Amino acid sequence: MPSPLFADRSAQPPEPGAVDALITRTRRLRGDVDAVRRDAVVGEDGPHHRWQRALCDLAVHQLDDLGAHLGQLKAGLPDERAVDSSAAYAPPPGPDAPRSPGSLLSRVGSAEWDLLTDEVHWSEELFRIFGRPRQTGPLSLDELPSLVFAEDQPLLQAMVTECLIDGKPIDGEFRIVRSDGRVRTVHMTGEPVLDDTGGTASMWAVLRDVSELRRSERAVRESRDSLHQHQRIAHAERRAAVELQEAVLPPWRGSLRFAHEGPAPLDVAALYLPAASTGLIGGDWYDALTLPDGDALLTVGDLTGHGVAATSSMAMLLGALRGMAVAGIRPGALMGHLNQLLETAAQPALGSALCCRYDPTARTLSWAQAGHPAPLLFRAGEGRALSRPDGMLLGATGGAVYEEAETPLLPGDLLLLHTDGLARSGGTPDDTTGRDRLLALAPRLATARDAQECVRAVVAEFGDGPRADDACVMAVRVGGGS
Structure with a gap:
């Protein structure tokens, strides 16, 4: 006794116009999803894009099933000819998902x-x-x-x-x-x-x-799990990078004091500015310390790359820089040693750096650079960039020679050291727009009470908008006295 619900028995169809409208809407939606799958995610790789592709495939399979059921509903399923009703719903086949007739x-x-x-x-x-x-x-x-x-x-x-x-x-x-x-x-x-x-x-x-549907659902689950695992790994790596960076670069504000009864101390403030994307923890650094001979070390730099690899390389490089500066090695020679260290490192990288040695007695700044923006000197309400001595990027080639320059400083002078991520927002490395904006801060910096207020002025100028890369800025004010 056949059931009245038997799938191959004729049944009274609903109003044809309503079903036709549903079929048209389903066909249009199926085409839109297939276009998203074809144009937006095909050709990309990675957990996120695999998850997107799997979701699109699953949606296409489900819409195909819906279209098939609507086609059956319209045709009324006459005996032994059910397969012919597929003509009622013919989803446009995607080039990457061919389907056999009647499938x-x-x-x-x-x-x-x-x-x-x-x-x-x-x-x-x-x-x-x-x-x-x-x-x-x-x-x-x-x-x-x-x-x-x-x-x-x-x-x-x-x-x-x-x-x-x-x-x-x-x-x-x-x-x-x-x-x-x-x-x-x-x-x-x-x-x-x-x-x-x-x-x-x-x-x-x-x-x-439901084999194809279950395969698509399984692909969504697996790609989603892969994406979640990728996100967990990325989160753990970012946390490790942040902790390492914070251990090496704590928030810096204070004075570099020299020998008792010696020259007035330097007023120093520095800050790390993250990129707009929180995942781009990079290899930027800053440092300031008093050396055993009474001089002061002032340095900023930037290594290529992001994440744990970049921050660990930065920590290694900064440790070597401190050690060589404490040993009395001058900035030009020090840059040569850093270049050799990067060239032979297990994780090759490129880096730009600026290394300054300040003699508080003579009030002279000896400095060398490796493909890095020159220090900006602000004096009497005006600013200018110091002329750079020759020096190529660290790690670019072996045996590079780095020249050294010497600049006299006066009481009240302000030095602004920064990495190029501060003043460049997606432009070319030769773009001077950012530097000009910094130099235009001269009147405001002249009235600042201390180095920390100078850093705040710079952050107010550059810190609010999105930044393509992370950056460091250091303000150094020369102490007064004759």
Whole structure:
């Protein structure tokens, strides 16, 4: 006794115009999703883009299924011709996702097992799902588990038993192995059909091949898990980079004092400015310390790269710089040693650096640079960039020679040292716009009470807008006295 809900039996269709409108909207949405998949994420790699592609694929599969069901609804599913109704919904095939003819409706079939006559009715689609020739006939309920995965057989048997004995509806999935060796995932829904006495006369079911859908869902889960793992790793690496940077570059503000009864101290303030993207923790540094011979070391620099590798290389380089400065090595020679250190490091990198040695007795600044912006000198309300001695980027080539320059300073002079990420916002390295903006701060810096207020003025000028790279700035005011 066939169920009135049997999938291959004709049913009264709804109003055709309403279904046509739904089909049109589904087709249009399917095309939009396919365009996103094709144009926005294809060709990219990485956890985030794999997750996007998987979500798009899943959405396409679900829209294909929706379109197929709407096509069946419109056609009314005449006997033995259900597959022809695929013409009612023809989603435009994407170039990267070809589909075979009839592949949509071949994923839905139906069956009814008559318990009184032992007759079994299968739709044509169900034979296709199971990969079973029509002439071999349908499978009985006892034969059905023979094609089901061993670990899924208890689930199928439980569903059938509960349906036949307890009258419970069927709703579950199991995997089958077809005669051609292909594994398919089948979702089965159904219910018992009762006779006049309330006994179970037959069981009907609709079986849907959801293999592609489950594969897409699995791809979404796996890509999402990969993305989350990537994010966890990135977060841990960023945290390690931040902690290492903070250990090496604590917020700096204070005075560099010299020998008792010696010259007035230098007033120094420095600050690290992060990039607009919080993931770009880089290798910028600053440092200021009094050396054993009474001179002062003032330095800023920037290593290429971001993350733990950049900050660890920065810590190594800054440690070597401090050690050589304490040992009395002059700025030009010191740059040569740093260049050799970077060139032979296990993690090759390029870096720019500025190393200054201030003699408080003679009030002279001896300095060398390696592909770095020159110090800016502010005096009597005006500013200028010092003329740079020759010096190429650290790590660029072996045996590089770095010249050394000497600049006399006066009481009240202000030196501004910075890395190029401060004044450059996406322009070329030769762009002087940022430098000109710094020099234009001369009147404001002349009235600043201390070096810390000078740093605040610089941050007010450059710190509010988005910065493509992280940066450091150091303000050094020369103490007064004759």
